[in-house]
Amino acid sequence: MSRLSILTKIFAISSAFVIFSVLQYSGSTQTYVPVSQTVDRMQLKIGDGTVFVDIADTQSEHEKGLSGVRRLAEQAGVLFVFEYPDWRIFWNKDTFVPLDLVWIQHGVVVGLSSLPNVEIAGIVRTLSPEMSDQVLEVNRGWAKRNGVHVGSEVIGSQ
Numbered sequence: 001m002s003r004l005s006i007l008t009k010i011f012a013i014s015s016a017f018v019i020f021s022v023l024q025y026s027g028s029t030q031t032y033v034p035v036s037q038t039v040d041r042m043q044l045k046i047g048d049g050t051v052f053v054d055i056a057d058t059q060s061e062h063e064k065g066l067s068g069v070r071r072l073a074e075q076a077g078v079l080f081v082f083e084y085p086d087w088r089i090f091w092n093k094d095t096f097v098p099l100d101l102v103w104i105q106h107g108v109v110v111g112l113s114s115l116p117n118v119e120i121a122g123i124v125r126t127l128s129p130e131m132s133d134q135v136l137e138v139n140r141g142w143a144k145r146n147g148v149h150v151g152s153e154v155i156g157s158q
Contacts, residue, residue, distance in 0.1 A: 042079070044136070045155040046102070046109070049146025050075060051138055057081040066137055067094040077138035085131040092118045098140035102148060103132040109152040112143055 040055040056062050056078050065078055082088070085105050092099070092115040103111035111129030115137075118124075128135070134154075142148075 042156055044079065046136070047143070047146040047148035047152045049142065049148070051077050051136070051142070053077045053079040053136065055079055055081055065095070066097060066099065068096070070096045072097045072139050074139060074142070077136055077142075080135040080137070082133050085133040088128040088132055088135060089125055090115065090128075090135065090137075091123060091125045092116060092121070093123055094118065099137050100140050100143040101126060102136035102138070102143055102154075103128045103130060104134040104136060104154050105130065105132045107154050109148060109150055109154065111150060112148065114140055 040057075042053060042055060044051050044053055052075055054077075056065060057080075062080055065080070066072065088103070090101055090113075095115060095118050098117045098120075099115045101113040101115060102109055103113065110132055113126045113129065115126055116124055136154075
């Protein structure tokens with residue numbers, strides 16, 4: 001068998017493995033997909049933790065949020081940014097990851113809430129405990145594990 005023939009077979013097998021891996025990864029265990037292709041990203045320091053967030057600052061990014069996501073990396077989240085402080089209502093429509101909501105006003109945590117997996121609890125709406133101009137969505141339990149509480153400063157917050 002020629003060297004070219006062997007390399008061709010190795011390439012074909014490798015390509016098939018890559019295609020299979022991509023198809024398998026894109027199934028129901030898919031990790032977070034950004035809210036848009038042009039989304040800004042930043043790192044936030046809050047409590048004892050650091051989280052890498054996508055910035056959702058447009059209406060379409062607000063609507064998408066974490067919809068359809070089945071797994072979220074431990075140190076990942078979405079920071080919803082609004083033009084001014086106001087009472088906010090968040091819900092779990094098409095949200096399959098149980099979430100902590102960290103309500104922020106002017107770079108300080110003003111409240112903590114949670115949203116359940118929609119498949120388990122159905123649609124749930126949560127009102128912000130105080131007016132906020134930003135809302136951080138992270139995996140449920142992240143805030144407690146990282147010592148986040150009302151009054152915590154959010155460093156890196158817009």
